[in-house]
Ligand SMILES: Nc1nc2c(ncn2[C@@H]2O[C@H](COP(=O)(O)OP(=O)(O)OP(=O)(O)O)[C@@H](O)[C@H]2O)c(=O)[nH]1
């Protein structure tokens with residue numbers, strides 16, 4: 001059984017905890033990446049591919065999983081031999097800087113990249129700074145190409161957009177140009193097209209790994 005941390009929210013002090021996390025991460029030579037997106041957007045599938053790519057490049061990674069309940073996603077990473085730990089928010093729609101720190105301290109990790117898979121939600125996670133160095137949203141094609149127009153705070157908050165399930169673009173009628181136009185109205189973040197099903201429809205994992213590696217080397 002993986003380690004599970006149960007979240008108890010401490011309201012009003014998130015910025016203080018986020019700042020402390022930034023200092024601790026710099027000291028440990030760790031890049032923390034906050035991965036957000038809707039439920040089922042493909043966050044775990046994308047992270048699995050990215051962690052394997054980073055491993056092939058000699059970069060260590062660990063994954064802190066945030067879910068209301070269960071350790072399903074953590075079990076998948078542990079099975080693949082990665083450091084992983086579960087946070088259960090027991091009803092909360094996001095994870096905060098304080099609980100991330102509790103999980104991080106239990107991981108006992110340094111010199112690498114820690115990915116935080118946030119709770120599946122396009123609203124609340126954009127209100128909680130974790131002290132991370134990079135923010136990614138996974139946007140899946142079946143969610144629809146209009147999401148940047150509707151979920152403006154989230155799409156404004158991120159440093160990179162990973163378009164997942166690109167193998168389903170035609171099936172769901174996803175218009176990439178329309179999606180990008182909506183994104184550009186609020187953010188100039190780069191877009192990476194990926195698919196966990198077919199390399200032919202998208203092969204953006206290498207490019208996003210380049211971005212993560214570049215950010216890691218800056219710290
Ligand atoms: N066709 C297709 N299906 C995908 C792709 N990526 C993920 N899926 C499927 O989409 C479903 C959800 O994927 P996950 O990776 O678990 O998504 P998630 O965002 O981590 O889900 P939660 O953690 O539950 O919010 C699963 O059935 C995956 O197999 C993809 O690129 N193409």
Ligand SMILES: [Mg+2]
Nearest residue numbers: 043044073117
């Ligand atoms: Mg998941």
